[in-house]
Amino acid sequence: MASRIRIAVDCMGGDLGLRACLPAAVKALSSFPDLDIVLVGNEQQIARLLDVSRHEFLSIAHAPDVVTMSDKPTVALKHKKQSSMRCAIDMLHQKQVDAVVSGGNTGALMAMACLVLKTLPGIDRPAICSLIPTADGHSLLLDLGANVDCKPEHLYQFAMMGSVLASVLDGREAPTIALLNIGEEAGKGSETVKLADALCKADTNLNYTGYTEADRLLSGDADVIVADGFVGNIALKSCEGTASYISDVIQNEFSHSRVSKVLGFVARPVLKTVLQKLDPQQYNGASFLGLNGIVVKSHGNSSAEGFFNAIAQARTEVVNDMINVMARRLTVLSL
Amino acid sequence: MASRIRIAVDCMGGDLGLRACLPAAVKALSSFPDLDIVLVGNEQQIARLLDVSRHEFLSIAHAPDVVTMSDKPTVALKHKKQSSMRCAIDMLHQKQVDAVVSGGNTGALMAMACLVLKTLPGIDRPAICSLIPTADGHSLLLDLGANVDCKPEHLYQFAMMGSVLASVLDGREAPTIALLNIGEEAGKGSETVKLADALCKADTNLNYTGYTEADRLLSGDADVIVADGFVGNIALKSCEGTASYISDVIQNEFSHSRVSKVLGFVARPVLKTVLQKLDPQQYNGASFLGLNGIVVKSHGNSSAEGFFNAIAQARTEVVNDMINVMARRLTVLSL
Numbered sequence: 152m153a154s155r156i157r158i159a160v161d162c163m164g165g166d167l168g169l170r171a172c173l174p175a176a177v178k179a180l181s182s183f184p185d186l187d188i189v190l191v192g193n194e195q196q197i198a199r200l201l202d203v204s205r206h207e208f209l210s211i212a213h214a215p216d217v218v219t220m221s222d223k224p225t226v227a228l229k230h231k232k233q234s235s236m237r238c239a240i241d242m243l244h245q246k247q248v249d250a251v252v253s254g255g256n257t258g259a260l261m262a263m264a265c266l267v268l269k270t271l272p273g274i275d276r277p278a279i280c281s282l283i284p285t286a287d288g289h290s291l292l293l294d295l296g297a298n299v300d301c302k303p304e305h306l307y308q309f310a311m312m313g314s315v316l317a318s319v320l321d322g323r324e325a326p327t328i329a330l331l332n333i334g335e336e337a338g339k340g341s342e343t344v345k346l347a348d349a350l351c352k353a354d355t356n357l358n359y360t361g362y363t364e365a366d367r368l369l370s371g372d373a374d375v376i377v378a379d380g381f382v383g384n385i386a387l388k389s390c391e392g393t394a395s396y397i398s399d400v401i402q403n404e405f406s407h408s409r410v411s412k413v414l415g416f417v418a419r420p421v422l423k424t425v426l427q428k429l430d431p432q433q434y435n436g437a438s439f440l441g442l443n444g445i446v447v448k449s450h451g452n453s454s455a456e457g458f459f460n461a462i463a464q465a466r467t468e469v470v471n472d473m474i475n476v477m478a479r480r481l482t483v484l485s486l
Numbered sequence: 487m488a489s490r491i492r493i494a495v496d497c498m499g500g501d502l503g504l505r506a507c508l509p510a511a512v513k514a515l516s517s518f519p520d521l522d523i524v525l526v527g528n529e530q531q532i533a534r535l536l537d538v539s540r541h542e543f544l545s546i547a548h549a550p551d552v553v554t555m556s557d558k559p560t561v562a563l564k565h566k567k568q569s570s571m572r573c574a575i576d577m578l579h580q581k582q583v584d585a586v587v588s589g590g591n592t593g594a595l596m597a598m599a600c601l602v603l604k605t606l607p608g609i610d611r612p613a614i615c616s617l618i619p620t621a622d623g624h625s626l627l628l629d630l631g632a633n634v635d636c637k638p639e640h641l642y643q644f645a646m647m648g649s650v651l652a653s654v655l656d657g658r659e660a661p662t663i664a665l666l667n668i669g670e671e672a673g674k675g676s677e678t679v680k681l682a683d684a685l686c687k688a689d690t691n692l693n694y695t696g697y698t699e700a701d702r703l704l705s706g707d708a709d710v711i712v713a714d715g716f717v718g719n720i721a722l723k724s725c726e727g728t729a730s731y732i733s734d735v736i737q738n739e740f741s742h743s744r745v746s747k748v749l750g751f752v753a754r755p756v757l758k759t760v761l762q763k764l765d766p767q768q769y770n771g772a773s774f775l776g777l778n779g780i781v782v783k784s785h786g787n788s789s790a791e792g793f794f795n796a797i798a799q800a801r802t803e804v805v806n807d808m809i810n811v812m813a814r815r816l817t818v819l820s821l
Contacts, residue, residue, distance in 0.1 A: 286731070341634045366723040389728070390725075392725070395701070396704040404760050
């Protein structure tokens with residue numbers, strides 16, 4: 152019998168808090184029969200919204216405290232040891248669960264995960280990695296903000312970790328890896344990017360394809376795109392902002408006159424598909440990579456549907472044994 | 487009588503070369519009766535496509551050589567002194583024209599402009615600044631790639647130059663300025679950005695509003711958004727790539743079945759407006775700021791319509807005496 156997958160859900164984070172987490176957890180249980188979910192958070196508040204006893208594979212782990220979105224990571228580390236976020240990570244560390252999903256304060260989550268879980272041997276700094284849409288599916292982009300000032304070695308480590316995640320999530324044997332740069336020719340870009348390019352080229356285990364530019368981010372040219380945390384964050388948010396801008400333009404254009412409203416009504420089924428493809432909730436779920444444990448961050452403003460996608464992503468990483476695959480890959484590199 | 491505006495058009499650059507520049511020049515002459523245009527390039531090739539004698543305010547300055555898109559800036563500087571690009575910049579330096587517009591190799595154009603025109607007193611490095619669309623109009627984004635590794639002082643200079651350009655192009659008295667960062671709270675971001683934030687805050691002549699995130703780039707929150715050249719380039723190209731991705735999604739969705747084709751046909755007038763708003767040609771024309779002369783770069787893949795917009799932008803900068811406005815602003819600062 153296949154073993155069950157246990158996921159701790161930090162229920163107290165994100166803009167919607169319980170209103171996103173609880174429906175997402177219930178949907179995940181009905182979608183994945185192999186799943187056990189532990190709701191970590193204020194027991195009373197959870198019980199008020201959901202009768203946990205009605206769900207066979209659902210339980211509550213009470214945590215009295217909450218990390219707020221404005222808590223500084225250092226403060227959260229020191230004073231929020233009884234928070235839902237910290238309790239969930241402690242449970243992962245003690246192997247009571249196989250993964251943690253949280254929609255809370257990213258900086259605090261990363262700081263707690265680093266302190267408690269530690270990084271894998273060979274990794275200096277964990278990175279945040281997310282799916283981005285392409286015409287035929289998705290690519291992966293990392294780092295998204297965990298590491299602001301990076302050395303070339305860090306970018307190289309991100310490339311390697313992204314390669315493992317692409318194998319694990321998408322079953323690709325040799326995912327293609329590109330470095331995000333402001334030109335494709337050798338000689339372009341910052342010194343850090345040029346040195347990282349040399350490190351990636353030297354690793355024959357990496358299917359490294361060279362530089363890519365930001366206008367090709369959603370082209371699907373590469374399975375994994377690597378940048379430092381500042382640049383990766385700017386790139387992802389620029390894409391999100393543009394999608395949201397265009398979505399507004401479409402909705403405005405189809406509503407500003409009686410004729411355009413009728414046209415919008417007629418074209419609605421197709422427009423709906425278009426707007427769905429632009430919905431960041433479809434790609435919600437950022438993996439923290441390089442830690443000794445699976446942690447997936449759901450976007451702060453995620454809906455229940457988005458949070459469900461983050462849980463599903465954590466499950467896939469557990470099913471495919473991501474941590475051990477990555478640890479083995481790192482051992483080969485260090486030989 | 488108002489004096490005439492003289493613009494040198496480097497005709498040999500860009501993917502379309504003469505096929506974009508010549509129709510753009512003709513359109514500019516008919517749109518702006520105060521304009522004189524000098525077409526700089528291969529006289530025979532120009533004459534084959536356009537009868538210059540039929541246009542009162544159009545002339546040709548023959549240049550035998552061409553800077554290619556693959557020429558390295560150092561090579562172009564040394565060996566392409568007879569190129570159309572260099573001749574146009576030399577004409578500007580010798581005050582035979584008031585501005586240069588080129589769709590050629592950005593690195594070579596910047597290198598030649600720096601060498602020949604020099605920077606204004608108080609400016610270490612010129613920056614590249616472009617319009618980006620917003621719901622109600624546009625904002626300005628700089629630097630777009632001229633300066634990869636920036637110090638805080640450079641970002642501050644970009645803020646000041648962007649402020650002047652926003653006044654000149656849009657007639658705003660105190661344009662709002664924001665620094666692009668990966669969070670809005672103090673303490674977020676790189677060391678360089680934090681120090682630049684302090685410099686901008688200290689300048690009471692600057693209407694500085696603090697940090698902005700990349701998902702707000704197209705929101706119109708700030709009139710001018712400042713970043714180093716690496717980050718600015720990534721942000722702009724991420725926006726462009728997303729717009730192009732979404733434009734493809736829309737066109738695909740409206741063509742993949744007979745029903746959706748009919749819907750697309752019916753909704754065409756509105757869709758056309760949407761797609762036009764996403765068209766980067768509408769915002770073509772990047773100003774090189776901080777030089778002692780007006781240089782506008784048209785995008786390499788620009789159409790005639792895009793190139794026309796770049797010419798119009800150069801004209802506006804001349805009409806509003808941008809160089810002197812900026813020089814005066816710099817003098818006040820250095821007092």
